[in-house]
Amino acid sequence: MNTATVIAIVAIAAILFFAGRYLYKEKKKGKACIGCPYSDQCPKSKQNNCCG
Amino acid sequence: MRLSDLKQEQSAIIESVGGEGALRQHLLDMGVIPGAQVKLIKFAPMGDPIEVRIHGYELTLRISDAKQIEIIPVHEGPGVKNEPDDRKDEAEHPGLGEEGRYHEKEGEDPLPEGTTLTFALVGNQNSGKTTLFNQLTGSNQHVGNFPGVTVDRKDGVIKGHPDTLITDLPGIYSMSPYSGEEIVSRDFVLKEKPKAIINILDVTSIDRSLYLTMQLLEMGLPMVVALNMMDEMTGNGGSVDINRMEQMLGVPVVPISASRNQGVDELVSHAIHVAKYQEGPLRQDFCDSTDNGGAVHRCLHAVSHLIEDHAQREGIPVRFAAAKLIEGDHLILRALELDQNEKETLEHIIIQMENERGLDRSAAIADMRYSFIYKVCDRCITKPKESKEHIRSSRYDNVLTGRYTAIPVFIAVMAAVFFLTFAVIGPFLQGLLESGIDALGTGAESAMTAAHVNPAISSLVMDGIFEGVGSVLSFLPIIVTMFFFLSLLEDSGYIARVAFVMDKPLRKIGLSGRSIVPMLIGFGCTVPAVMATRTLPSSRDRRMTILLTPFMSCTAKLPIYGFFVAAFFPGNGWWIVTALYLLGVVTGILSAIVMKKTVFKGEAVPLVMELPNYRLPSAKNVGHLIWDKSKDFLQRAFSVILIATIVVWFLQSFDFRFNMVADPQNSMLAAIAGVLAPIFAPVGLGDWRIVTALISGFMAKESVVATMNVLFAGGVAAALSSLAAVSMLVFSLLYTPCVAAVAAVRRELGSGWALYVVLCQCAIAWVAALIVRLIGIAIGLG
Numbered sequence: 001m002n003t004a005t006v007i008a009i010v011a012i013a014a015i016l017f018f019a020g021r022y023l024y025k026e027k028k029k030g031k032a033c034i035g036c037p038y039s040d041q042c043p044k045s046k047q048n049n050c051c052g
Numbered sequence: 053m054r055l056s057d058l059k060q061e062q063s064a065i066i067e068s069v070g071g072e073g074a075l076r077q078h079l080l081d082m083g084v085i086p087g088a089q090v091k092l093i094k095f096a097p098m099g100d101p102i103e104v105r106i107h108g109y110e111l112t113l114r115i116s117d118a119k120q121i122e123i124i125p126v127h128e129g130p131g132v133k134n135e136p137d138d139r140k141d142e143a144e145h146p147g148l149g150e151e152g153r154y155h156e157k158e159g160e161d162p163l164p165e166g167t168t169l170t171f172a173l174v175g176n177q178n179s180g181k182t183t184l185f186n187q188l189t190g191s192n193q194h195v196g197n198f199p200g201v202t203v204d205r206k207d208g209v210i211k212g213h214p215d216t217l218i219t220d221l222p223g224i225y226s227m228s229p230y231s232g233e234e235i236v237s238r239d240f241v242l243k244e245k246p247k248a249i250i251n252i253l254d255v256t257s258i259d260r261s262l263y264l265t266m267q268l269l270e271m272g273l274p275m276v277v278a279l280n281m282m283d284e285m286t287g288n289g290g291s292v293d294i295n296r297m298e299q300m301l302g303v304p305v306v307p308i309s310a311s312r313n314q315g316v317d318e319l320v321s322h323a324i325h326v327a328k329y330q331e332g333p334l335r336q337d338f339c340d341s342t343d344n345g346g347a348v349h350r351c352l353h354a355v356s357h358l359i360e361d362h363a364q365r366e367g368i369p370v371r372f373a374a375a376k377l378i379e380g381d382h383l384i385l386r387a388l389e390l391d392q393n394e395k396e397t398l399e400h401i402i403i404q405m406e407n408e409r410g411l412d413r414s415a416a417i418a419d420m421r422y423s424f425i426y427k428v429c430d431r432c433i434t435k436p437k438e439s440k441e442h443i444r445s446s447r448y449d450n451v452l453t454g455r456y457t458a459i460p461v462f463i464a465v466m467a468a469v470f471f472l473t474f475a476v477i478g479p480f481l482q483g484l485l486e487s488g489i490d491a492l493g494t495g496a497e498s499a500m501t502a503a504h505v506n507p508a509i510s511s512l513v514m515d516g517i518f519e520g521v522g523s524v525l526s527f528l529p530i531i532v533t534m535f536f537f538l539s540l541l542e543d544s545g546y547i548a549r550v551a552f553v554m555d556k557p558l559r560k561i562g563l564s565g566r567s568i569v570p571m572l573i574g575f576g577c578t579v580p581a582v583m584a585t586r587t588l589p590s591s592r593d594r595r596m597t598i599l600l601t602p603f604m605s606c607t608a609k610l611p612i613y614g615f616f617v618a619a620f621f622p623g624n625g626w627w628i629v630t631a632l633y634l635l636g637v638v639t640g641i642l643s644a645i646v647m648k649k650t651v652f653k654g655e656a657v658p659l660v661m662e663l664p665n666y667r668l669p670s671a672k673n674v675g676h677l678i679w680d681k682s683k684d685f686l687q688r689a690f691s692v693i694l695i696a697t698i699v700v701w702f703l704q705s706f707d708f709r710f711n712m713v714a715d716p717q718n719s720m721l722a723a724i725a726g727v728l729a730p731i732f733a734p735v736g737l738g739d740w741r742i743v744t745a746l747i748s749g750f751m752a753k754e755s756v757v758a759t760m761n762v763l764f765a766g767g768v769a770a771a772l773s774s775l776a777a778v779s780m781l782v783f784s785l786l787y788t789p790c791v792a793a794v795a796a797v798r799r800e801l802g803s804g805w806a807l808y809v810v811l812c813q814c815a816i817a818w819v820a821a822l823i824v825r826l827i828g829i830a831i832g833l834g
Contacts, residue, residue: 002503004504005505008500008509012509015694016698019690019695022687023692035693036795
């Protein structure tokens with residue numbers, strides 16, 4: 001395995017790490033649907049569900 | 053004579069308001085009360101609904117509801133007096149909610165240090181609550197110029213005051229909730245008991261706005277009144293005697309302009325003061341023993357005494373509970389747990405009041421409140437001349453809601469939005485971004501080849517990341533352009549007019565004009581569209597609208613359309629995409645007709661809605677929206693879509709023994725997706741790669757393109773026929789919405805309906821794709 005391959009693997013791993021960390025942090029915030037810009041409103045809405 | 057018989061531009065005095073239930077209460081709360089002057093502005097294009105002007109604002113009503121309102125025609129008169137009678141005796145500054153010499157130390161009982169001061173931001177719809185919330189907290193919550201932008205509470209800390217928490221609530225017209233999101237506001241004030249209320253009023257329609265203020269004062273909580281849009285009021289020659297209004301209401305009154313950040317600091321200092329020292333309103337009793345023989349006054353006080361012990365036990369303000377009981381609020385009646393004798397006594401007191409006053413209970417209470425409001429307005433308000441904003445709005449409305457021009461203009465506006473998005477601005481910007489991504493990809497590939505990077509890693513970067521994420525990224529400009537135009541429609545005030553214009557056509561398919569608002573939002577994203585249905589007052593309309601919004605093609609599907617158009621129909625993008633949007637709308641209409649005749653029998657609820665003045669969309673708001681949408685998209689592309697792309701690349705590059713395969717047909721992904729492929733074979737999509745792409749689209753629609761780019765390394769045009777591409781476009785348009793949208797449906801309607809949406813839309817998509825394929829084969833395309 002040459003140096004360039006190692007660098008490429010490290011770069012991919014870094015990108016994956018940051019993507020994974022973002023997903024983890026969003027999940028920790030309690031977001032139900034990660035990637036959905038409106039997901040932060042979901043948990044509160046459950047309490048106020050009035051349509052049943 | 054009835055309101056429905058009034059001619060255009062004719063005025064009348066309301067004699068009685070018929071009907072029953074929540075709608076009647078809502079009309080009374082909106083100021084449609086006996087004695088109020090009303091003017092018919094215009095009929096909607098198909099003769100129904102009508103637009104009337106009452107208490108200085110525009111209200112829409114259906115003809116059938118207008119028939120319930122008895123009127124006496126009058127010649128245009130001054131109505132409510134414009135000039136105050138006794139402005140000579142200048143009112144002293146009461147100094148409520150202020151420090152210094154106004155604050156009496158004796159008897160003060162401040163909250164302990166460190167207590168979080170909680171505030172509820174309460175006001176009518178479209179009164180500027182969220183604009184003020186953004187100013188107070190430094191947030192960038194979405195604001196719009198139509199009633200019902202905020203459908204859920206939002207919390208924030210006031211800038212510079214870390215021990216505060218302010219909650220922005222959906223707009224309400226009274227404490228008698230009419231629609232779902234209004235219950236959120238009432239429950240928050242009643243049950244969560246904030247330390248103080250900031251009541252924001254649109255000063256340009258202050259008569260109606262004060263109606264809610266009076267009910268909030270009855271709650272006895274510390275409160276500050278913020279008179280918003282004072283710049284507009286004074287700019288048109290109007291003014292408010294703040295000192296006198298403060299005296300009459302018994303709470304601090306602060307003039308502000310939320311959009312210009314004027315008066316906001318003063319508002320904050322008053323709000324913190326009343327919250328900290330728990331200074332409640334000095335006045336909660338607005339009935340007068342001399343008003344119309346004092347029948348309502350005696351009734352209110354008698355009921356207050358009757359229920360005092362029950363109200364105190366339940367923690368409900370006595371005066372508020374008494375007024376609500378007289379109005380017939382069953383939630384309060386149940387909460388108070390009166391015994392049979394007390395219930396009968398209550399009924400006798402109310403009947404006696406009705407007999408003496410000559411009005412029914414709800415109308416009598418509304419009349420009592422408006423009588424006090426008229427006094428406040430007479431003494432404190434110098435009404436402005438007709439505002440520039442209103443004159444401009446009326447002029448625009450001659451065309452935009454004109455009888456013969458409204459619908460053609462609506463079609464032209466939507467066509468212009470699509471044309472500019474898909475044929476002019478979007479493709480131009482997309483081309484620029486694509487060039488950048490291509491250059492980056494070429495550079496990366498050359499560099500990796502030159503550096504002899506391992507072929508598997510090189511494949512992952514080029515075939516996985518660049519092909520997948522890069523292809524999705526290039527659609528960012530089109531998506532942002534679409535959101536830009538939708539935000540212009542929302543901010544300008546046109547979207548409320550669309551509800552007015554489209555009410556009658558929508559009623560034919562069982563919906564009300566208000567349903568068009570969530571549907572238009574659905575062209576941006578289904579999730580906020582589903583949430584926006586909370587403004588619909590009936591459960592039937594709300595459910596039906598929620599089930600129909602996924603048929604409105606969201607922006608996340610644009611990359612799919614763009615991908616297939618570029619591969620199979622280059623140069624025809626604009627009309628193919630427009631045709632797809634129309635197909636979605638037509639399918640929605642057909643589904644609505646079926647629903648109306650089966651699960652959702654009955655009629656749509658009345659359209660009672662305020663029409664705001666047109667406003668120039670704020671560059672700051674639009675800029676924020678574009679930034680937010682771009683940020684959301686990039687975050688999604690580099691998180692969910694990136695990981696999905698890499699997973700797909702991995703599964704299609706290796707077999708079950710984790711050996712890299714030369715032909716993806718031998719991969720583990722081909723084996724897994726191949727199980728489902730036969731289901732799609734009849735519609736011409738029986739390729740395991742297509743099945744994989746569609747499944748990935750359930751997570752996020754943009755993933756369909758990312759996955760296809762990874763799986764169809766040689767280009768999709770070589771692997772599929774044009775007819776299969778059309779089938780794929782139709783299936784993608786109509787099949788299940790993404791998981792976030794399904795979760796939103798589940799939250800609003802429950803798991804059963806969410807499952808129904810997934811299965812039903814997949815079935816509809818499959819049938820539609822099959823029909824398209826059969827037609828294609830019949831005309832010799834297959």
